[in-house]
Amino acid sequence: MLDLRRKHMRTGMELRAYPRIELRAPVTLIGNDSPAQLIEFSLGGFFIEIDTVALPKVGQRLSVVLQLPGERNGLSARVEVVYSDVDGFGCRLLQPTPELRRALHNCFHIFSETLPVADSVANRLPYLSVAA
Numbered sequence: 001m002l003d004l005r006r007k008h009m010r011t012g013m014e015l016r017a018y019p020r021i022e023l024r025a026p027v028t029l030i031g032n033d034s035p036a037q038l039i040e041f042s043l044g045g046f047f048i049e050i051d052t053v054a055l056p057k058v059g060q061r062l063s064v065v066l067q068l069p070g071e072r073n074g075l076s077a078r079v080e081v082v083y084s085d086v087d088g089f090g091c092r093l094l095q096p097t098p099e100l101r102r103a104l105h106n107c108f109h110i111f112s113e114t115l116p117v118a119d120s121v122a123n124r125l126p127y128l129s130v131a132a
Contacts, residue, residue, distance in 0.1 A: 021111045028074065030063040038066060039088065043104050046079070049088040056081045056089050064091075068103050070110070075100045 025038040027048050034052035041047075048064070056062055060081045065074040077100055083090035096104070 019112075021108060023069075023107065023111055025069065026067040028065040028067075030065065036064075036088075041104065041107070043101070043108060045082070045090060045092040047088060047090045055084045055086075058082060058084055061094065062091070066100075066103075068107050070106060071103050075103055 020040050020042045022040045023038060027036040027038050027046075029036050029048075029050070032050075032052070034050050036048050036050040039047045039049045046066075058081050062079050062081065064077050064079055066077060067074050075097075077096060078094040079091035080094055081089050081091050093100075
């Protein structure tokens, strides 16, 4: 069995709108030159690992570009930071485009069929549902 736990993972009862899958993919934070990487995603949000001292603050809204597997071009997204720690930040999607929703659904379908979704992933950081 693949161990998907990370050192910044929290345990306990948390509310989730969507199940999560771990997936490493490049992310560009618009206006920030620090290297960033998608670590896990759901249909409503992401955890992004970033190598910087100046992490985004909870409540901050950002523009990101995701390089998802199977997509030729990067996909833009607006997100709101809902959690931040020394390794990165969790964010929820704000009004995703139909193209982004399709790509996330495709990735989720493909990777949920090929990777185990451990209980530890279900108890990850609190990213909430898509904002209207």
